[in-house]
Amino acid sequence: MILNQATDYAFRAILYLAGQTRGKVVEAQAIARQQVVPMRFLLKIMPSLIKAGIVKSQRGVGGGYYLAKDPKDITFLDVVEAVEGPIAINRCLVDEKYCSKHGAPTCQVHRALADIQGILVLELKSHNFGDLQH
Amino acid sequence: MILNQATDYAFRAILYLAGQTRGKVVEAQAIARQQVVPMRFLLKIMPSLIKAGIVKSQRGVGGGYYLAKDPKDITFLDVVEAVEGPIAINRCLVDEKYCSKHGAPTCQVHRALADIQGILVLELKSHNFGDLQH
DNA sequence: TTAAAGTACACTTAATTGGTGTACTTTAAG
DNA sequence: CTTAAAGTACACCAATTAAGTGTACTTTAA
Numbered sequence: 001m002i003l004n005q006a007t008d009y010a011f012r013a014i015l016y017l018a019g020q021t022r023g024k025v026v027e028a029q030a031i032a033r034q035q036v037v038p039m040r041f042l043l044k045i046m047p048s049l050i051k052a053g054i055v056k057s058q059r060g061v062g063g064g065y066y067l068a069k070d071p072k073d074i075t076f077l078d079v080v081e082a083v084e085g086p087i088a089i090n091r092c093l094v095d096e097k098y099c100s101k102h103g104a105p106t107c108q109v110h111r112a113l114a115d116i117q118g119i120l121v122l123e124l125k126s127h128n129f130g131d132l133q134h
Numbered sequence: 135m136i137l138n139q140a141t142d143y144a145f146r147a148i149l150y151l152a153g154q155t156r157g158k159v160v161e162a163q164a165i166a167r168q169q170v171v172p173m174r175f176l177l178k179i180m181p182s183l184i185k186a187g188i189v190k191s192q193r194g195v196g197g198g199y200y201l202a203k204d205p206k207d208i209t210f211l212d213v214v215e216a217v218e219g220p221i222a223i224n225r226c227l228v229d230e231k232y233c234s235k236h237g238a239p240t241c242q243v244h245r246a247l248a249d250i251q252g253i254l255v256l257e258l259k260s261h262n263f264g265d266l267q268h
Numbered sequence: 269t270t271a272a273a274g275t276a277c278a279c280t281t282a283a284t285t286g287g288t289g290t291a292c293t294t295t296a297a298g
Numbered sequence: 299c300t301t302a303a304a305g306t307a308c309a310c311c312a313a314t315t316a317a318g319t320g321t322a323c324t325t326t327a328a
Binding site: 109 | 136137138139142145146149171203208210214218221222223224225226232243245247249250253254257261265267
Binding site for chain 2: 274
């Protein structure tokens with residue numbers, strides 16, 4: 001029931017990029033140093049943010065990263081899902097084979113968990129990186 | 135960002151006990167069989183539910199488990215915390231040393247996460263095993 | 269006294285986490 | 299057109315956690 005370190009680093013990287021003037025290309029080195037993230041690990045995380053359309057990169061000399069959209073359009077949910085994949089607070093919510101009642105509608109635990117997960121997803125969606133800026 | 139298997143099994147065990155007539159002692163064997171939980175693993179989980187005051191046990195011949203209180207007074211949060219310990223969606227919420235800004239109030243990611251976690255905890259608290267019974 | 273039950277604790281195997289190593293590709297600048 | 303600074307790709311690794319087992323023990327009704 002915990003976000004992993006990669007997600008935490010992703011939050012910080014995006015927060016940092018959101019604090020730059022829009023479109024400014026920032027090298028990994030700078031993000032890593034400023035946000036106290038192991039540089040090599042950050043470099044491994046960034047591509048998933050790119051695939052998710054959250055940041056863009058520029059390769060070659062003077063390259064780096066910049067946000068692909070306005071910070072207020074980047075939610076916590078976007079970042080979590082980009083790094084960890086779709087949210088599932090219990091594996092029975094992903095794959096029915098893990099539901100001892102095989103076939104969700106009869107399992108009341110399943111229903112309650114789906115409920116709770118729904119609220120969590122909404123809440124993650126309601127926080128964005130624009131709000132964090134002030 | 136997922137509950138572990140032990141917690142899932144605990145939910146099912148409690149759901150099963152909640153479906154029995156109040157105070158009836160049910161042996162681990164029966165819970166395991168009915169809820170499709172590996173018996174030995176269940177036996178390892180139950181003591182944490184006992185420590186948390188959620189179930190009680192009777193040892194010896196004819197022994198087993200029964201709920202320590204009314205199902206409606208057992209929340210999902212109670213069970214999660216009994217099995218997994220206090221909830222923390224990010225380690226920076228538990229131990230400041232993991233917050234790159236050392237000292238929470240200045241870190242905006244930290245604040246947003248604390249917010250989200252608060253909602254999650256409330257939601258877990260709002261579901262109980264009495265509601266599941268009908 | 270016996271056998272059925274829960275308890276305790278050590279162990280095991282596999283997966284996941286958090287990183288690193290090494291080689292590669294892209295690209296601005298000289 | 300070469301160089302060096304940057305990101306990318308993919309394989310590897312050590313430590314931790316997850317999920318489950320083995321074995322010995324304690325409690326207790328019959």
